[in-house]
Amino acid sequence: MKRIDLKGSWGFRLDKEKTGIDNKLYNAMLEDSIDLPATVSTAMKGVPSEERNTGYLTDPYHFEGYTWYSREVDFTDSELNGEEKDKVKEYFLVLERTRISHVWVDDNYVGSNNSLCSSHRYRITPYIKDKHKITIMVDNTSYPVPGGHMASPDTQTNWNGITGEIYIEESSQIYLTGVKISANAVKKQIEVKVNLNGIKGPDLKNYNLKDHSLTDNAQKELDPIEEYYVIASVMDQDAEKSYPKETYTLQKDENTFIYNLDDTVGTWSEHSPKLYCLHLELRDKQEVILDEYDYSFGFRDFRAVGKYFEINGMRTFLRGKHDGMIFPVTGHAPTDVESWLKVLTTAKEYGVNHYRFHTCCPPEAAFEAADQLGIYMEPELPFWGTVTDEKDENHDEEAQRYLIEEGYRILDEFGNHPSFVMMSLGNELWGSKERLNHILLGYRNYDSRHLYTSGSNNFQFMPCILENEDFFVGVRFSRDRLFRGSYAMCDAPQGYIQTMAPTMSYNYDQMIRPSNVIGESATSGEVTIQYGTGTKTVKMDASEELIPEVPVVSHEVGQYAMYPDFSEIEKYTGVLKARNMEVFRERLEEKGMLHKAEQFFKASGRFAAECYKAEVEAALKSNELAGFQLLDLQDFTGQGTALIGILNSFMENKGVISPEEWRQFCSDSVLLAELPKMIYHVGEIVDIGIKLAVFSPEGVRNPKVKLSLMDGEEILAEVENSTQGEYLAGVYSLGELKLKMPQVDIAKRLVIRVIAGEPDSRDVKNSDIKDSDLINSAIKNSYDICVFPEIKDKEYDSNIVSDNNIIISENIIDACEELKKGKKVLLYPGNLNDTNSIEGTYCTDFWCYPMFRSISESMKKPVPIGTHGLLIQKEHPVFKQFPTEYYSTPEWYDIVENSRALILDGKKIEPIVWTIDNFERNHKLGNIFEVKVGDGKLLVCTSNLRRLTESDPAKWLEHSILKYMSSEKFEPVAEIQVKDVDQLF
Structure with a gap:
């Protein structure tokens, strides 16, 4: 397909009072100008504010209202000439990412689109002759739903503008839409579904984004005497190997065909993100190429099997992070692949293999980058609230229809990406379980290539697992059955890291699937809960204790706060300003303690990293857990300013822990020492269980485990054992090692170092051992303990x-x-x-x-x-x-x-x-x-x-x-x- 690129200068006007439609601004000359793609804030339009938000970053150019954009487009060089123009070309205006948009061609109103998560696409063919003025109005105030983190000041802000690609797509009158690729690695084939679209009559005005088809007021017909077919071919993107071309005849509307490959097909996963490209040529019976299309895909089979996830038949474990699309430089999510590659590569350096997008869906570029790197992606509907049904007096049918259709738009636009493996209906939802279950069923029937959950941490103290859910994301199964290490005071009881003396032997197995559970999880009645950044009173029904039969993922794990690093303030050179951090710095200076700021940050940061180590290791020791989603690897810039990341909001290392040290306890193969406590007495004999959480495709064979008690470089004690067997895709016990605490004259901080495998010629202290080097080489971990002798003379x-x-x-x-x-x-x-x-x-x-x-x-x-x-x-x-x-x-x-x-x-x-x-x-x-x-x-x-x-x-x-x-x-x-x-x- 050809494109007319519309990036560049446009006429521009702010319309804060939202009077532009009444004043017919689509007919007016817009006196200001702006270079698109841009937002009001990136273009620094309007009068900057001196406001200083303390709960989130400040956007000095924050604007809510209408913005107007206009530009003349010359179509005289196109093939749209003569009386037969309607049989030659179709023209679509495409805006990759924006807010609510309205489009005019000259003074003809084309229509509106309100998707926050997918591109806006307008058919403008009936209005095109030669030169035309295209006017776009963008509204960031009239959303059918609040929009979650798609429009939150806590994350990417409620920006106004147009980002990403802006173009007019020029296609033949007969064209393909809704291309859906289902790859089967076992059969070495792909099933391809396409919709064939043909149009008669010039009166079409709108385009239905839900099913990529024409609206009811248009004739959805093909000329019966015409025949159309596609020539399909597949290329291995790495090896540049092409598979044979195949020809498939198309019927009108929906078509399905099977394309067979051979035994050279490779699979896509976090360890081997193998990608292929499907090339389609649409031809008519005269063999004229009407259009060409390219679609990237991968052979991957991501499933929920029992209590675990499997990727291509092998058990995997989700080491996830939350993402609210926090990008302080621009105030909006990037739409270029390079930016997302940088972000996702950093996450992978810290052992992350999974992204959960909190009430948001990233742009196309994020999925493309995840495809290349092997990251499992979970977009979420832009909703954080209550889902009702018709019986509820507060039911909003329009808002709910919008959310449901938004889900279909996400599936249509991004569903072919192999990285798109899961989808959630929202964050911490309440309301009608029947309605949620019905929505899930619709998505599962429409697109079975993904796994679905009704939401992240729904119903909080009273969770449930719906019939159509493939997996469960939450934090507890009853008041006391907790499978996270930390909680807010208002959600008490708190977690084991907050309430127990430091230990490295804790796991969540009995909390998730206890050996004996009797009774109810909660009593019925009304209860006040945390709801977003506030509170809400909800009704709770008594129910039996819940024993999950699907994979369980722990939700928003960690949240260990640390003091601000004020040296970061100077990094905020883009749209968003760290005026909150400036206020915090001034408060500390007023108290006469600014000279301690750096020390406060470093001490609290290192301590938070130790809390994260305990948290992640507890998850990895839990055979009943299928994965975790960190609240974040990076700081969260809103909701009071939550500095809970070991990386800052720019995804940069804060200096509290290196990626190599972090990967010792967060990667696809981790050696875990089950230390019952961290404080010991001289002569104490300790039974230390050794576990291996291994999810690398190579596995670990016949590991030799060595445990050393170190005082600096001096080895005070050493024990070891050997195991036989191949350890692959699971959590395994490698036995127990007895360690006698040494005789020391004074109290000492010592290090327990554990190593498994047969280290190769490299020094086992080398921190550059990669995840891919695990087979027959060292997997290592370490733990700080203290040993105390008796005080020599009691008197x-x-x-x-x-x-x-x-x-x-x-x-x-x-x-x-x-x-x-x-x-x-x-x-x-x-x-x-x-x-x-x-x-x-x-x-x-x-x-x-x-x-x-x-x-x-x-x-x-x-x-x-x-x-x-x-x-x-x-x-x-x-x-x-x-x-x-x-x-x-x-x-x-x-x-x-x-x-x-x-x-x-x-x-x-x-x-x-x-x-x-x-x-x-x-x-x-x-x-x-x-x-x-x-x-x-x-x-x-x-x-x-x-x-x-x-x-x-x-x-x-x-x-x-x-x-x-x-x-x-x-x-x-x-x-x-x-x-x-x-x-x-």
Whole structure:
């Protein structure tokens, strides 16, 4: 097909008051100009705003209303000449991606299209002679549904404009539409369905996007004396091998033919994204080529088989990420393949093989890039709300019809891509299960090449699996059957990473398919739930506990928040500005802590990465789980500003963990040590289970497993075993290894390193081992633990106290009296409360504090604690006897969980151990700090270590504190008077 490219300069006008139709702007000269493709914001049209949004990025040129575009197009060089023009050509105006569009040719109104997810296509043949003015009006205010992340300020913004390809397609009067390719790798053949379209009469005005056919007011007829056929050929895109041409006669309307290939056919998957091209030539009986078409496809069979997904007959596991199409430079999703290749390649470097698009569908270029790289794609209808039926008094038939048709448009436009394997009806839906089931049935019957789910995390506390669902995406099967590691406070109970001491032995098998379940999952009645960024009261019906019979995917996993990296602000050089980050930076500066910003970011970021490791490994250890979808690998720029990514919003590494280290626990082959805890005592014998999650096509044969306990480069202990067999496509136990914790004189942080396979000539420490090098080479992983001996002399600390005039007190008044005497005082303050301190918690905040504080308050539920772990001056001499990193690690769990962080706002005190507060509240929070008080010296620890009699870390931290206080190095810098000590608390 020929194209008349319409990229370039167009007349332009903003119409905020939306009066342009009444004022006949389609007949007017538009005084401004714009180069398309563009949005109002990328073209910087209008008056920039000084607004500073704190919940999401700011678009200074944000515009809602009508925009008008006009351009003259010269058709005199086309073949549309003479009286027989209607038998020669068809002309279609195509806008790849826009909002609601309206089109005029001269003063003739052609029609409107409101798809957010597919191209807009207008048949303009009846209006074409020579030169014509084409006018397009785009409206981003009148959507039938809100549009989810297709039109959200939290993600790609509610932009106004036209992006991607803009052209007039010139085709023969007889042409093909609805080409659907179903590839069968077993039979080495493709089934091709096509619609043959022919037109009589010049009166056609509209084009039905749902089924790519003519509307009812046109004659959908072919001349009966004509015969049409296609010549089909297939090319291997890699080998440039062509398969023989075949000829197929076409009937009017729908046609199906089978094209056979040979045994050289390769399959498409994440490991081998093999692509082919189907070339079709449409000819008439005189063998005149009317049109030519090219379609890329792959031989892939993605199925739900029992509780697992299979790709081409082999079990696979989805390592997914959420995507809301966040692109700060443009404020809209790119439409070029190169941009998507860059994004998807980065995701693949972090072990991701699956994309779930939250209430949105990406452009064609995203699917093309995913085809090339081997990424499993799941677009979602642009909806986040309640699906009703006719019995519901709030039923909106127009909105629901729009959503259903949007799904068919997505299937029609992108369905041939092998990467398009799944589709969801929306995010966190409520409403009529019968209606959802009916919609699913329609899609499954229409296009069986994809798997379908009724939505992501539907019905929340009361999930169900509908008859026509191929797989389930959610976070729980009842109130307590959780299969995610973290939850918001308003969705309590919270996950195991938030509520349990650090462990690497947890999995979700009993939560997903428990061995014995009796009773109901919930009682009936009304309940208030989180609903988007707010709340909603919904009706819940009692039902039996749900045991899934389809693959289960965990929804929006992770959401471990970290402090902002303010150095990112300068990267926002495009459409969207990080004015939220500027506000957060100013707040921190007002509190006098801007100098700590980088340390807050690095410590909270590294801690979040450790939480993600535990989360992902729990998923991989779970034989009953079919995959997970991270809330995101990258930061989410909206909904309060959720900095939950190990990558920033530009998909760039933040520096908290390398892709090589991340792939140790997130790739197609991961070695997993089942450590029951991370804190051990000398001499303790630990049974460590070893699991192998392997989903590479090569598998792993006869792996030899070696476990080493390392102190730096020194090996303190080593155990190993050998297994026989071929491990392919599954989660396997490689047995248990017994490890005796070594005798050490002081507490130590050590590393457990596990390696499986027979390492080749490369050093096993080499971090560049790729996923494809697994067979007979090293798969490795590592875990940080702490080992604590007995304190040598149980009376030693008492002697330190008595010999060095150290007073240990829980009472501030008593402490002040001793300070007046010039004593050294270790204070465990006993008067910490909600007024002067923040509750201690080990895990970092979920999502972001501002959003869930507001939701919890609305629901009258406990507000999240909202902190981001610890920042520790690890080189401080107080830790000479206590091993620590600069961020939260498991030896701090007992200590932090039994503490409160003291609010030190306005105090000229730099804590030794900080609790990192969130960017909204920005308290200066101290867990351990020191200060000179007159002639005395005070060290404050907000966790009463003396009372934690069963905790080795607590004992050793107090021991280290006392040794420090007895040394000459105990010289606090900050000074206050005795009378001011009270004011600290």
